[in-house]
Amino acid sequence: MAPRPRWYHQLQASKTEATLAVDLYNRSGTERQLEAFIVHMCMAWLKLLQSKVERDGGDLYIRNHRGQRQRSADGDWLHKPLATLLAEEFSDNDPRRVNLNFFVGLRNRIEHRYERDIAALIAGRTQAFLLNYEQTLVGMFGADQSLGENLRFPLFLSSITDDAAEALKALRKRVPKGVLEWVQDFDANLEPSINDDQRFDFRIYLVPYTGPKTEADAAMTFVRMDELTEDQRGKLDEVQTIIREKQVSVSSLGTLRPGEVVKRVQSQISWPFNMNHHTMAWRFYKVRPSSGADDKELTKSDFCRWNSTWRQYEYTEAWVAYLVRKLSDEQTYKEVMGVSDGGKDAPDATADLAASA
Known part of the structure; x- marks a missing residue:
């Protein structure tokens, strides 16, 4: 050989x-x-x-x-x-x-x-x-x-x-x-x-199976989303909703309107921060699609979520904390607001920053 x-x-x-x-x-x-x-x-x-x-x-x-x-x-x-x-x-x-x-x-x-x-x-x-x-x-x-x-599925x-x-x-x-x-x-x-890709972060919902057991049953069965029918996907959405409602109360979701975000950030940083600045911030960090986008739910969910009931974007406490941490640095603030390169897209930000200096 x-x-x-x-x-x-x-x-x-x-x-x-x-x-x-x-x-x-x-x-x-x-x-x-x-x-x-x-x-x-x-x-x-x-x-x-x-x-x-x-x-x-x-x-x-x-x-x-x-x-x-x-x-x-x-x-x-x-x-x-x-x-x-x-x-x-x-x-x-x-x-x-x-x-x-x-x-x-x-x-x-x-x-x-x-x-x-x-x-x-x-x-x-x-x-x-x-x-x-x-x-x-x-x-x-x-x-x-x-x-x-x-490799075997571990006991844990x-x-x-x-x-x-x-x-x-x-x-x-x-x-x-x-x-x-x-x-x-x-x-x-x-x-x-x-x-959101499973190849970056593998997330699963564990739903205990209590039906009749057969010899072919495994302890865990993985189902690919792209292999489900529309009806099956609807059932999965129901399960996700049930889990969220059971574990997280509405009051603890922590979603904020843009105006609330502006108020909180403005009170914690040394530079001006108004609604125009907030728009520039979510565009810079790409936390949500543009207003005319077809897929409005394609957001960075840690920071922003689309409320399909009220047809509006809502933001999280984590987004406020992130903005405060980032924009407290003057150079980062200028970069986000487009000030360092002349601020062509944000004359308000340039004027406000100059006035506050």
């Missing part, structure tokens, strides 16, 4: 890294599971992409302008880093790439005594991190290389009871402010379509 090519062994090393990442994440205790998961999953992705490039006859080396391979200070050949391989394989807005970039950035901001709280906060993105790897692995090398037979204790919403609120209060703000800033720069 002919020896296996080098890329095959690299592929097996990639799968070993992914399996180790899951084992470390699912172990009992609180000792740096999230950081270990991120490190080993990044290694798994690196080796996976290296395997594909090598199998396809591509170039793994960093080269100078003459096309010559470059060496490190130790004399070893320099290989393309993960960021470069990702850019060569996936587009900028591919949710898999965005998800991986999220974890690369988060790794340097983890505070270890709060690691379990941070892990719970981003559990959907963590699941997507693994699912993206598995789907890409199978897509590149075939179903016979899948990790499906090696988590906030899946009726008080889950309150538990999540309490958890957010424990996560360090710097980490929460970093996650919020990362999300604010995403297109709504990316933020």
